[in-house]
Amino acid sequence: MLRLKPVFSKLENDLGILGDEIVTNFHSQAKTLTSEYHTIGSFDISKLTAILDGSQSLIIRKVKLLLSRPEFAYETSTDIHVYREKVFEWCKILAKENLGNTAYPHQYGGGENMADYFAIMETLSYHDLSLVIKFGVQFGLWGMSVQSLGTENHHRKYLADIGSLKIPGCFAMTETNHGSNVKGLETTATYDHQAKTFVIHTPHPDARKEYIGNAAVHGQMATVFAKLIIKGKDYGVNAFIVSLRDTNGKIQPGITIGDCGHKMGLNGVDNGTIIFNKVVIPKENMLDRFASVNDAGEFESPIPSDNRRFFTMLGTLVGGRIGIPRSALSAAKSGLAIAIRYSDSRRQFGPEGGSEVPILNYRMHQRRLMPLLARSYAIHFGLQYLTQRYLSKNEAEMQQIEALAAGMKSYSTWSTRDVLQECREACGGKGYLSENRINALKNDTEIYTTFEGDNTVLMQLVAKNRLAEFRKAFGQMNAVGMIYYVYENAKTALSEKNPIVTRKTDEAHLLDDQFHLQALEHREKTTLASAARRIKKLIDSGLDSYDAFNVTQHQMVDVARAWLDRIIFEQFRLAVDKIEDEKVRAALTRLQQLFALSVIEQNKGWYLEDGYMEA
Amino acid sequence: MLRLKPVFSKLENDLGILGDEIVTNFHSQAKTLTSEYHTIGSFDISKLTAILDGSQSLIIRKVKLLLSRPEFAYETSTDIHVYREKVFEWCKILAKENLGNTAYPHQYGGGENMADYFAIMETLSYHDLSLVIKFGVQFGLWGMSVQSLGTENHHRKYLADIGSLKIPGCFAMTETNHGSNVKGLETTATYDHQAKTFVIHTPHPDARKEYIGNAAVHGQMATVFAKLIIKGKDYGVNAFIVSLRDTNGKIQPGITIGDCGHKMGLNGVDNGTIIFNKVVIPKENMLDRFASVNDAGEFESPIPSDNRRFFTMLGTLVGGRIGIPRSALSAAKSGLAIAIRYSDSRRQFGPEGGSEVPILNYRMHQRRLMPLLARSYAIHFGLQYLTQRYLSKNEAEMQQIEALAAGMKSYSTWSTRDVLQECREACGGKGYLSENRINALKNDTEIYTTFEGDNTVLMQLVAKNRLAEFRKAFGQMNAVGMIYYVYENAKTALSEKNPIVTRKTDEAHLLDDQFHLQALEHREKTTLASAARRIKKLIDSGLDSYDAFNVTQHQMVDVARAWLDRIIFEQFRLAVDKIEDEKVRAALTRLQQLFALSVIEQNKGWYLEDGYMEA
Numbered sequence A, B: 001m002l003r004l005k006p007v008f009s010k011l012e013n014d015l016g017i018l019g020d021e022i023v024t025n026f027h028s029q030a031k032t033l034t035s036e037y038h039t040i041g042s043f044d045i046s047k048l049t050a051i052l053d054g055s056q057s058l059i060i061r062k063v064k065l066l067l068s069r070p071e072f073a074y075e076t077s078t079d080i081h082v083y084r085e086k087v088f089e090w091c092k093i094l095a096k097e098n099l100g101n102t103a104y105p106h107q108y109g110g111g112e113n114m115a116d117y118f119a120i121m122e123t124l125s126y127h128d129l130s131l132v133i134k135f136g137v138q139f140g141l142w143g144m145s146v147q148s149l150g151t152e153n154h155h156r157k158y159l160a161d162i163g164s165l166k167i168p169g170c171f172a173m174t175e176t177n178h179g180s181n182v183k184g185l186e187t188t189a190t191y192d193h194q195a196k197t198f199v200i201h202t203p204h205p206d207a208r209k210e211y212i213g214n215a216a217v218h219g220q221m222a223t224v225f226a227k228l229i230i231k232g233k234d235y236g237v238n239a240f241i242v243s244l245r246d247t248n249g250k251i252q253p254g255i256t257i258g259d260c261g262h263k264m265g266l267n268g269v270d271n272g273t274i275i276f277n278k279v280v281i282p283k284e285n286m287l288d289r290f291a292s293v294n295d296a297g298e299f300e301s302p303i304p305s306d307n308r309r310f311f312t313m314l315g316t317l318v319g320g321r322i323g324i325p326r327s328a329l330s331a332a333k334s335g336l337a338i339a340i341r342y343s344d345s346r347r348q349f350g351p352e353g354g355s356e357v358p359i360l361n362y363r364m365h366q367r368r369l370m371p372l373l374a375r376s377y378a379i380h381f382g383l384q385y386l387t388q389r390y391l392s393k394n395e396a397e398m399q400q401i402e403a404l405a406a407g408m409k410s411y412s413t414w415s416t417r418d419v420l421q422e423c424r425e426a427c428g429g430k431g432y433l434s435e436n437r438i439n440a441l442k443n444d445t446e447i448y449t450t451f452e453g454d455n456t457v458l459m460q461l462v463a464k465n466r467l468a469e470f471r472k473a474f475g476q477m478n479a480v481g482m483i484y485y486v487y488e489n490a491k492t493a494l495s496e497k498n499p500i501v502t503r504k505t506d507e508a509h510l511l512d513d514q515f516h517l518q519a520l521e522h523r524e525k526t527t528l529a530s531a532a533r534r535i536k537k538l539i540d541s542g543l544d545s546y547d548a549f550n551v552t553q554h555q556m557v558d559v560a561r562a563w564l565d566r567i568i569f570e571q572f573r574l575a576v577d578k579i580e581d582e583k584v585r586a587a588l589t590r591l592q593q594l595f596a597l598s599v600i601e602q603n604k605g606w607y608l609e610d611g612y613m614e615a
């Protein structure tokens, strides 16, 4: 045995096995590095606020001031009827302050300012999220469906009253049987040429409208999506204005309303079901921007394909997919502010004989919260970019902007879900008490991942858009360009002539934003090319394309996520570059680095598998 | 340019770039593989139930029968006062049915059956979780603290009345300033030798008891944890019985009760704060199993070290860390049953021209739910193992069992959090309506990751226990044994004489449980050895051990998780091996494989980094 001794010691040394004294007896000094950490204010907060608020700072201040009025004190009743009325009252105040109609044309009393409208949604979201959703249903979904899908006549007749909340209304698209797949809606709008009317009808119970905001109590009218039927022929889904209640709130004949009742959150919003029993509406109630019935009783549309018309219609409603992720981000910011501040003052444990230490000083706590803080800043700039693209959109860009909105909606709302989960746990028992707000923030935003388009479904759309773009770029590229693209991505090419210095692990390299961008771009391009390759292979092997897309759904989500990671990082970087104040820039630069590194860390399995990184 | 053509085609071929026809035009047959999938019942459910229920099947049936009585219909009031009373009534029914005292000694009317007690907690958890927690506070925390920390006199005086719910009570440990770090509690119990009394006192507002279940409304007595002071000397935290209210519910003099109010969940439980203003209790109210004041007015204890005594005291309460993860698992099972059943009937989208397809047929949906189903089965058997170890414990094993309970508590409650999150999203809008139960399941169990010990803190404890075991094993091993251990783990050794066949990727190998176990063991051992090495290195470099543990917290969590993954898999495998029915075994074998593979996939970054797997 003796001859083993040197081996033994060498191994003990190599492994650095813990000595007895360490495990059995942890001597600590009262003052340790961990206890000495403390947070410092390294920059002027108002400067950072100015950067974040940008050109919307005035409206943001206005809304914040309004919310600080006593009548906006949080409603604490758990009675949903009380809560719903309170939220409705709040909406009336906002309407009175001319906030509801911010985006509508001047001629109907509006402000014609969509940028401000988004900023209002975002700022209201620091307060009560039922208010945000009720506000969004009324002025966004209901009002903007009339604005975008209707024409002059509808605008004149309704927009002012929608903006003043004289006509509370609904956006009635989803049906029990059709949520994500709205193309399959079954409600019918049958044209009667004699009477010049449409008959709106729910053919069976599971075709009832469901989850409709404002339906259970307050809604007087609704934009109803229904299949247009003319002379027995189905012209696909179109939008119609239907009266639900009279001005006294009495439900109209032929209409049956149900109440979705208590929900996980957003209990200040009155979601309901609607059944139409042969409800007759005048012909003029068809929102006829993209399709109409002409005087001869025939279908007319500037867009011949049912499919394209439907998606064009939906496309005009993309604003909701900007408002929701911005609202989600505000909730995440609130949660982080609560959790990080609390963690900086909450003390628990400490070195033997020393005083207790703020929990924020624990490495684990930092790892739990800081990457989420960084990600939230990143998303902020990503959403600013989305908003800018949307505001300055032109026809040709629409598809990409829609994909970007779908992607950012998913990215931001999933992030909020994760952020608020971590914030709840990071605050321990305090995070569970409703008085500390995480409850409401978390449960109200819980549905954000589902409504305005289910995230998992949206990410598939994003990926399909990426595949189409890939195909297009590739079609237009000349051979040299393509080979260049391929060299950048194909794995074989990589290993032959790897342009990326994978083995540099010094700190400067790890913090280098060029390296970060390259790493994110590499993942973006490689996941895309490899999904394309796989789908092609599956189809070549005889699989139906529907099946091929099903089998690769998981990869599709990766494609979308990688694209969004890159875009968000890029926008964060551009925004930070522009910051003039040194100290603010220094602080955000560190968050930018942390964002990039945590994305890379999250995907380290991918990078190692790919060979981009080595162990 | 022409000479590039062959390269071009080769690359196009290698990459399998999508052809035009694929991206721009997805032709689908109405009948596709995706639409043809359908679920089948491949085994006899009652046989699987018998295996899961095991020797507790009788009591489980009894509880299920009870819960199906009309008086146990869910309470739907959102008024917490109504809900609290309903839950209290439910507890009374359970007490009357002799379920509350199941674990108490026969002589006090109990059933002396701890195994049944756990099964009751678990089964009640298919119903209302406020009921489970109220039940657990009363019969578990309150009753068992009297049973475990008190002696004969206390048992005689209280146990029967606790078991019958004649004396509703509390377990008052946590204070506002001290949650995880209970050693730091500040409530004092000052001994008065003249009067033979203790004076229970809250020295400052932040030392009040907080979150205490049963305190706000129903509790008449409480086990109060306080620092024992005798003649000015502090003898550390001990437990005392204090009366909070008289039998009419009137609060006793010197006691101030606050109400924690509305919470994220568990609103049927009346959590409150307690302030003691020099409350005098008789000497006999000290729970004196581990420490007492003798007739001479001196401190006495069979366990000399304050620290060890405190942890021995806590150790007797480890039952809660078995009840909670088992309750959590029931909630996860309910969620999965709801989501998977719904997904099998919910149809959305489909191939062009074909009918819509159950969402469970989508690959993404399967990937979202099935690994969680597999993990839940795995945890079931892991928790059975924990329970068995606990029920047959001997002194020497206690530390390991405590670590196992702490670990399983964290593992199961975190898993439930993830499961219910996914179930909510998988059900789309339906998952958000309270009537579909996911709301209650999710929000009620949300705090499970925090109470009975915060998970992040518990995982550190588990890892420290692993390090201690590692040290111990290593100290006892002879040189050959150690080298063998090291060879199995050290990376250098691995690459020289790798016993693991890393390159086998055929299906048989991938599904082989030997491979799974080896992979999990490898990660368990390597993360442990590497954490030990890192801590040693940090301390050698001059860092205080407190700082060294702080810096490695993240790794410590990995050590604990890797250990638990291996144990749970091992127990799952042992349980599956024992199943006689071929069909049930076949079904569970697939889940066992899926569990192992999904753990490996989750940790693929680690495996690649480590070199155990190659890209």
Ligand SMILES: Cc1cc2nc3c(=O)[nH]c(=O)nc-3n(C[C@H](O)[C@H](O)[C@H](O)COP(=O)(O)OP(=O)(O)OC[C@H]3O[C@@H](n4cnc5c(N)ncnc54)[C@H](O)[C@@H]3O)c2cc1C
Pocket (backbone or CB within 6 Å): A137, A171, A172, A173, A174, A176, A177, A178, A179, A180, A181, A210, A211, A212, A213, A263, A266, A271, A447, A450, A451, A452, A453, A454, A455, A456, A457, A553, B346, B348, B349, B359, B362, B363, B364, B365, B425, B426, B427, B428, B429, B430, B432
């Ligand atoms: C509180 C609330 C308010 C709402 N307000 C309104 C409103 O005012 N007006 C209105 O019209 N609607 C409203 N909705 C409806 C909302 O838009 C829908 O819930 C949403 O579109 C999702 O539809 P669904 O609930 O039917 O889910 P489903 O479409 O049934 O989706 C269920 C699950 O299946 C998955 N899935 C579906 N298809 C696929 C696929 N092809 N591949 C992989 N996975 C798939 C999804 O990811 C999801 O997890 C509201 C909903 C709620 C809950």
Ligand SMILES: Cc1cc2nc3c(=O)[nH]c(=O)nc-3n(C[C@H](O)[C@H](O)[C@H](O)COP(=O)(O)OP(=O)(O)OC[C@H]3O[C@@H](n4cnc5c(N)ncnc54)[C@H](O)[C@@H]3O)c2cc1C
Pocket (backbone or CB within 6 Å): A346, A348, A349, A359, A362, A363, A364, A365, A425, A426, A427, A428, A429, A430, A432, B137, B171, B172, B173, B174, B176, B177, B178, B179, B180, B181, B210, B211, B212, B213, B263, B266, B271, B447, B450, B451, B452, B453, B454, B455, B456, B457, B553
């Ligand atoms: C609904 C409810 C019911 C309860 N019922 C009872 C009861 O009946 N009786 C009773 O006595 N108590 C009860 N509790 C209290 C419960 O046991 C405590 O909330 C729990 O022990 C956590 O303590 P804390 O809330 O102070 O969190 P803290 O200890 O403050 O922890 C906050 C955060 O800091 C982190 N953290 C703390 N220390 C460290 C560290 N060293 N390293 C890294 N991270 C760290 C934690 O991970 C956590 O995320 C209840 C609590 C709730 C919410």
